[in-house]
Amino acid sequence: MEAIGLTLPIVREGDDLAGLILRAATEEGLAIEDGDILVVTEKILAKAQGRVVRLDSVTPSEEARALARKTGKDPRLVELILSESREVLAAGDGFLITETLEGFVCANAGIDQSNVEEGFVKLLPEGPDKAAEEIRLEVEKRTGKKVGVVISDSFGRPFRCGSVGVAIGASGVKALWDRRGEADLYGRTLQSTRVAVGDLIASTANLVSGDADEKTPVVLIRGLKGLAGNGRGADLIRSREQDMFRRKV
Amino acid sequence: MEAIGLTLPIVREGDDLAGLILRAATEEGLAIEDGDILVVTEKILAKAQGRVVRLDSVTPSEEARALARKTGKDPRLVELILSESREVLAAGDGFLITETLEGFVCANAGIDQSNVEEGFVKLLPEGPDKAAEEIRLEVEKRTGKKVGVVISDSFGRPFRCGSVGVAIGASGVKALWDRRGEADLYGRTLQSTRVAVGDLIASTANLVSGDADEKTPVVLIRGLKGLAGNGRGADLIRSREQDMFRRKV
Numbered sequence: 001m002e003a004i005g006l007t008l009p010i011v012r013e014g015d016d017l018a019g020l021i022l023r024a025a026t027e028e029g030l031a032i033e034d035g036d037i038l039v040v041t042e043k044i045l046a047k048a049q050g051r052v053v054r055l056d057s058v059t060p061s062e063e064a065r066a067l068a069r070k071t072g073k074d075p076r077l078v079e080l081i082l083s084e085s086r087e088v089l090a091a092g093d094g095f096l097i098t099e100t101l102e103g104f105v106c107a108n109a110g111i112d113q114s115n116v117e118e119g120f121v122k123l124l125p126e127g128p129d130k131a132a133e134e135i136r137l138e139v140e141k142r143t144g145k146k147v148g149v150v151i152s153d154s155f156g157r158p159f160r161c162g163s164v165g166v167a168i169g170a171s172g173v174k175a176l177w178d179r180r181g182e183a184d185l186y187g188r189t190l191q192s193t194r195v196a197v198g199d200l201i202a203s204t205a206n207l208v209s210g211d212a213d214e215k216t217p218v219v220l221i222r223g224l225k226g227l228a229g230n231g232r233g234a235d236l237i238r239s240r241e242q243d244m245f246r247r248k249v
Numbered sequence: 250m251e252a253i254g255l256t257l258p259i260v261r262e263g264d265d266l267a268g269l270i271l272r273a274a275t276e277e278g279l280a281i282e283d284g285d286i287l288v289v290t291e292k293i294l295a296k297a298q299g300r301v302v303r304l305d306s307v308t309p310s311e312e313a314r315a316l317a318r319k320t321g322k323d324p325r326l327v328e329l330i331l332s333e334s335r336e337v338l339a340a341g342d343g344f345l346i347t348e349t350l351e352g353f354v355c356a357n358a359g360i361d362q363s364n365v366e367e368g369f370v371k372l373l374p375e376g377p378d379k380a381a382e383e384i385r386l387e388v389e390k391r392t393g394k395k396v397g398v399v400i401s402d403s404f405g406r407p408f409r410c411g412s413v414g415v416a417i418g419a420s421g422v423k424a425l426w427d428r429r430g431e432a433d434l435y436g437r438t439l440q441s442t443r444v445a446v447g448d449l450i451a452s453t454a455n456l457v458s459g460d461a462d463e464k465t466p467v468v469l470i471r472g473l474k475g476l477a478g479n480g481r482g483a484d485l486i487r488s489r490e491q492d493m494f495r496r497k498v
Contacts (some may be wrong), residue, residue, distance in 0.1 A: 001457050036300065052458075059312040105408040114433040114442075141386050142323045153446070158407050158494035159354040162425045162445030165451065166409065176411045179327070179459075183362040193363075195403070195455070196411030201488065203452035207473065219268045225455065238410045244339040244346065245407035245494055 001223040003208045004028060005216025012049035018138035021218050030220060032139065035228065037148040037173055037221040039205035040135065042125050043115060044217045045151055045169075049116060049131075051123040052116055053080060067179035071096045075122060077111065084123055089246075100124060103237045105246075106155045125151065128169025129232040136171040146175025151233065152202035158245065167198030168233045174198070175231025197227060198236055207226035250473040252457045253277060254465025262299035267387035270467050279469065280415040281388065284477065286397040286422055286470040288454035289384065291374050292364060293466045294400055294418075298380075301365055302329060320345045322327060326360065326370060331374055333358035338495075350439035352486045353417060354495075355404045374400065377418025378481045385420040397422025400482065401451035407494065416447030417482045423447070424480025446476060447485055 006024035011017070020040060025031070038090075038243035046052070060068065064082055068075035070091055078096065085098035089105060100109045102124070110124035125131055128151040134150040151169030156162070167175055175198035182193070205219035240246050254271035257493065260266070270287060274280070295301070316428055317324035331337075334347035338354060347361035350372070351357050359373035366411065374380055377400040385398040400418030405411070416424055424447035431442070454468035476494055488493050 003250045003252070003453075026355060055346060089403065092493060095493065114437065115435065117435060118437070158492055159483050160415065160445065160448065161489055161491075162443045162448070162485060164413065164445050164448050186364065188363065188367070194411045195459075196409065196413050197456070199411065199413050200452045200456040203449045204252075204456055206447070207453055210444075236409050238408055242410075243407055244341060244344065249443040 001204075001221065003204055003219055003221045004030065006210045006218040006220060007060070007215060008044065008217055010043040011047040013048065013052070013218075015048045016138075017044065017048050018135050018142065021106065021135070022139065022142060023214050024218060025220060032143040032145045032147060032220075033099075033222065034145045035147070035222070035224070036145065037201060037224070037227065038135070038139065039150045039152050039201055039211070039221060040132075041205075041217040042110070042128065042153045042168055043112065043122065044129055045125040045128070046122050047116075049125050051125055052120050053123060054120050056119060069097065071137070074106075077108070077113070080111055080121065080123065081109040092231075094217075102167075102168070103234065104155070106153075108243060111154060119220065124153070125139040129171065129234055130169075132169040132171035132181065132233070144226065146172065148228065150198055150201050154203050154206060165199060165202030165204070167202045167236060170198050170231045170233050170235075173201070173231055174227050174229035175233060176235040177231075196236055198209055198231055198233060201227075250453075250455055250470065251277065253469045253471070254458045256464060257466055260296040261292040262297065262301070265387075266293065266297050267384050267391065270384070271388065273467060274469060279302065281394045281396060281469075283394045284396070284439075284451060284473070285394065285401060286473070287384070287388065288372065288399045288401050288468045288470060289381075290454075290458070291359070291402045291417055292361065292371065294374040294377070294380055294475045295361075295371050296365075298374050300374055301369050302303065302328070303369055304370060306369060316340055316345065318448060322357075326357070326362075326390060327442055329360055329372065330358040331372065334359065334412065338452045341433070351377065351417070352483065353404070353415075355402075357391040360366050363434050373402070373417070378420065378483055379418075381418040381420035381482070383420050387427060395421065395477065397477065399447055399450050399454070399456050403455060410481045412455075413449030414448060416445075416452070416485060419447050419480045419484075421477065422480055423478035424482060425484040426478075426480075445485055446457040447480055447482060450476075 064079035313328035
């Protein structure tokens, strides 16, 4: 497997991501091949969608003010977090964990204060699975090759420190790979192996690109076999009913 | 970045892992280079340590029998899980989540019934950080090159479906990378970016090798800069006090 970071210019609202990605690949001397997976950080998708908000334009509600006091966060930021969330899961000094409107459990509803201009914040992109499909179809139309697209982000998690890559959107690629029924080394059937391939792909891209800036916001992964599929980022969301930790919180 | 799976013979107790890894690399036509990271699945480390137990040799306690009824698991397996754990976090039909003696929160204390002979199970390796260091020192002694070693496993997690790679041991490489203080695209200081580099490395290896069998139980990752360090797998364990979900369970 090879994983190559692609350098893009700073993305603005309305930009044609497929075009920018293909131009960046060309500049790297790369022609898209069948089976390539393009991992696109949510940061540039959100910017292309215009999901950047000026904090001064936000009027915090009473609920947001109360949570801002509890968490030490800017009340305007908390108002945005709440408006992007279905439910607050945990709140305390310096942290606010919610379930977003798309169903992702993460800090601050994925709202980012880095890599945007002073006084602005960036929301998570809307419809990441649909956006992944649009990029994939556009890349396939222009290149004639079959590719996969993953929209990646970095989330923290319980039990372990630090952020890892997650796939919030996918198209043309496996996301949750159910390997139950396959045989192990001794020919016995595997009982419980479901692999979060989408998250593995996103973590691989994170490792290549780092996450502090957008210098290589797209990573091309090449050389993996058997990963074409119809996965979606939504497949990786564990339902509340199936989450033994969620139920007890 | 390149990631290349290395094919090893089935590992037996007492095997010299560093020797097997170097032979496998040679067979792939690869000479170890400075900065290479060797990701070793815990499965072969555990086997080399002889951490394989015959279920028939286990006598379940009363507590194990009760938990076996609750979870539908083999009481002898439950006995082993309890003896490898500090604490049960969650138990129900088909699942048993504990904190292991090393501090990892995972299903079944990481005990594996796949890829071992019928009637046997495989425990997690002992002292994965120390084992990573031993492999690293041996590889460095025999090659004269500076490398990193990660001992990887696959864990499930709350909120998201499917397993991802985790680093349970590390040596010579960053594990938890604190990037707070670095600048973003606009020159502002990052507030809260701690990256679980060890887990990203393990997930990259998982993506290359798959997890259903041991065909390529070692993955060589090459071409990443800036990842040398003194990380340990233990750095990635979130303390109980800092875990807002753990405290509420």
